[in-house]
Amino acid sequence: MSINYQDRIPNNVDLGSNRTLQRALEHWQPEFLKWWEDLGPKDFQVADVYLRTATSVDAKGWATYGYVRMPEYRWGIFLNERDPNRRIGFGDNYGQEVWQQIPGAYRATLRRLIVTQGDTEPASVEQQRMLGHTAPSLYDLRNLFQVNVEEGRHLWAMVYLLHAYFGRDGREEAEELLERHSGDANKPRILGTFNEPIRDWLSFFMFTYFTDRDGKFQLKSLAESSFDPLARTCQFMLTEEAHHMFVGDTGINRVVKRSLEVMKELNSDDSQVIRNAGAIDLLTVQRYLNFWFTSSLDLFGSETSSNAASYFANGLKGRPDEAQYEDHVAIEQSYQLDLPDGSGGTKSEQIPMRNAMNEVTRTSYVRDCEIGVKRWNRLIEKAGHPFRLNLPSTRFRRSIGNWAGVPTTPEGAPISAEQFAAHKPQWLPTESDQAFILSLMHGVHQPGKMAAWIAPPDRGINNNPVDYEYVKLP
Numbered sequence: 001m002s003i004n005y006q007d008r009i010p011n012n013v014d015l016g017s018n019r020t021l022q023r024a025l026e027h028w029q030p031e032f033l034k035w036w037e038d039l040g041p042k043d044f045q046v047a048d049v050y051l052r053t054a055t056s057v058d059a060k061g062w063a064t065y066g067y068v069r070m071p072e073y074r075w076g077i078f079l080n081e082r083d084p085n086r087r088i089g090f091g092d093n094y095g096q097e098v099w100q101q102i103p104g105a106y107r108a109t110l111r112r113l114i115v116t117q118g119d120t121e122p123a124s125v126e127q128q129r130m131l132g133h134t135a136p137s138l139y140d141l142r143n144l145f146q147v148n149v150e151e152g153r154h155l156w157a158m159v160y161l162l163h164a165y166f167g168r169d170g171r172e173e174a175e176e177l178l179e180r181h182s183g184d185a186n187k188p189r190i191l192g193t194f195n196e197p198i199r200d201w202l203s204f205f206m207f208t209y210f211t212d213r214d215g216k217f218q219l220k221s222l223a224e225s226s227f228d229p230l231a232r233t234c235q236f237m238l239t240e241e242a243h244h245m246f247v248g249d250t251g252i253n254r255v256v257k258r259s260l261e262v263m264k265e266l267n268s269d270d271s272q273v274i275r276n277a278g279a280i281d282l283l284t285v286q287r288y289l290n291f292w293f294t295s296s297l298d299l300f301g302s303e304t305s306s307n308a309a310s311y312f313a314n315g316l317k318g319r320p321d322e323a324q325y326e327d328h329v330a331i332e333q334s335y336q337l338d339l340p341d342g343s344g345g346t347k348s349e350q351i352p353m354r355n356a357m358n359e360v361t362r363t364s365y366v367r368d369c370e371i372g373v374k375r376w377n378r379l380i381e382k383a384g385h386p387f388r389l390n391l392p393s394t395r396f397r398r399s400i401g402n403w404a405g406v407p408t409t410p411e412g413a414p415i416s417a418e419q420f421a422a423h424k425p426q427w428l429p430t431e432s433d434q435a436f437i438l439s440l441m442h443g444v445h446q447p448g449k450m451a452a453w454i455a456p457p458d459r460g461i462n463n464n465p466v467d468y469e470y471v472k473l474p
């Protein structure tokens with residue numbers, strides 16, 4: 001199923017056969033480009049960037065690489081191929097035929113789900129727009145821009161669904177996706193994490209590791225949807241999302257590696273000594289990890305959710321990798337939650353499984369997050385240090401759900417507000433941490449050169465060497 005690049009909007013959905021839809025999207029296209037010029041990566045729009053572009057949606061060779069100026073990137077509409085035998089995989093309608101059109105009863109709910117997902121895509125581009133200036137290498141600069149153009153394409157993916165299946169409401173929502181802006185006091189992005197500024201590259205790597213991974217799990221849930229076009233869109237988005245998490249995973253790995261090199265050179269694990277040498281001490285890495293991991297945990301919503309239960313019952317949003325479960329109806333099962341008891345302790349509660357779907361998804365997410373942490377810790381262990389990076393408890397620093405506003409240690413033990421305040425500088429980035437990290441942020445824009453706070457990557461992109469000119473600056 002190859003992609004039609006002859007049309008103004010590249011696509012594999014035979015857009016040319018639906019003139020009304022094609023015209024509506026061609027009308028939205030210049031608005032998108034204007035948004036990209038205004039709020040996309042600042043000051044690098046005329047640079048030639050070594051980017052991959054999707055050319056077909058099958059597993060082999062969906063990406064071609066070449067130099068592209070970002071505003072000329074071919075943003076388009078790519079869905080995985082339709083499986084004519086696909087059946088509804090969960091909920092009350094389990095086993096029935098999937099939907100090619102939206103049942104009237106679910107229209108508003110599906111629109112909300114698509115808008116909420118769609119809103120995160122341009123939000124992250126806005127959050128990251130200043131980072132080009134301080135990229136630690138051309139390799140990293142290129143990766144940033146690859147992530148940015150693909151988030152732009154993910155916006156296209158959701159806007160296509162809004163235009164194609166939701167009529168006028170959908171078109172209005174598509175416009176509003178370009179009107180809300182990350183951190184805007186009057187018209188912020190929908191979800192909290194996507195209004196947090198990303199001013200430095202340590203935060204960027206944490207974001208791509210933890211927050212793009214939330215994206216992965218949301219997309220996995222939507223890839224199970226009975227609304228087949230949504231499922232197929234998300235399946236293809238997941239192939240792109242993998243690179244974003246790779247950027248975060250290897251980015252943090254390289255920060256840790258550099259820190260360990262300096263610890264060895266100077267024979268010290270004193271944070272100040274490491275900082276004086278221009279590297280990032282591991283305690284600071286841990287604090288940034290605590291911040292972004294916990295912020296991302298909130299994106300899954302409350303532990304108990306009647307919305308999640310009805311999404312599941314109606315077949316709109318499933319569990320990630322639904323096929324791995326034995327019972328796809330999940331009506332007789334229950335789930336055990338540990339909740340705060342209101343007086344400084346915890347209590348156990350059994351809730352119906354369907355109401356626990358957010359927690360089920362969050363738990364799979366946490367398990368996935370642990371994989372990178374183990375890898376980073378292996379480096380630390382091999383270097384002979386007892387220190388280990390840790391994911392904090394899912395109770396820690398929550399703003400949403402049963403643990404919202406309940407002070408706990410990173411291990412999840414409830415404590416008093418005073419104790420929390422006293423320990424906060426050890427657990428979360430302080431102003432002086434942020435000032436220190438910002439002081440390291442200077443752009444390194446010569447091929448093969450790396451900033452002093454990060455180790456070079458093990459290999460380059462698409463079999464090119466690390467010192468390849470990944471971005472040609474004008």
Ligand SMILES: [Fe+2]
Nearest residue numbers: 121151154215
């Ligand atoms: Fe995305």
Ligand SMILES: [Fe+2]
Nearest residue numbers: 212215241244
């Ligand atoms: Fe992403």
